[in-house]
Amino acid sequence: MRARFVRAIAVTLLAGLALLLGAAPALAHTRLQSSDPTDGASLDSAPEQVALTFNEPMSPEFSTITVIGPDGQTNYQDGAVTAEGGTISTRLLPLGPAGRYEIGYRVVSADGHPVTGSVAFTLTTPGPGAASAPAESSAGPSAAPASPAPPAASEDEGGAPVWPWVVGAVVLVGAGVVVALRLGRG
C-alpha cells in the first residue's frame, strides 16, 4: 500500500518534471531568419513586395507587416499579408523617394506571445511612386493593422519572467522527493 503511494508520488513528480522540461523549448520564440530584401540591402530599383521568413510556420491572420518610407510616416505596404510555411509577405505600393525603408513586423509565436521587430533596406534611386506621393487613402481599410512602426530594437516583447516558475518547480520537486523518500523508508 505504502509502496504504491510512493510510486504515485514519484510518477506525479516525474510528470511535473517532464512538463517543466517540455515547456523549455517554448521559451525559444519565433525568430526572423531572413528577409527579402535582406536587412541593410541597397536597391536601385523598387521591390514590389517584401517577404519575411521565420523559423516556424506563420499564420497570415496574426501577422502584420508595415513598410515605412524615408519620411518616417508614409506606409507603402499593401496591407494584406499572405503566408506560406514560415514566410509571410505583402505586396508594396509603388515606392517613393530614395532613402531608408523600414519593414516592421508583428507576428504571434507558437506559444501565443507577440514578436515584433524590423529590418530595413535603402532605395538608392527614387521609386515609381516618387513623382506622385501615394494618396493617404490608397492604403485603405486594409492599412488598419498598420500600427506605429515597432521599435527599432528588434526581439520580442518578452513576457512574465520564467525563472520564478522554474525555481518554484524545483523547490516543489525537491520537497516531494524528500517526502517520498521518508514515506518509502517508513
Ligand SMILES: [Cu+2]
Ligand atoms: Cu513565448
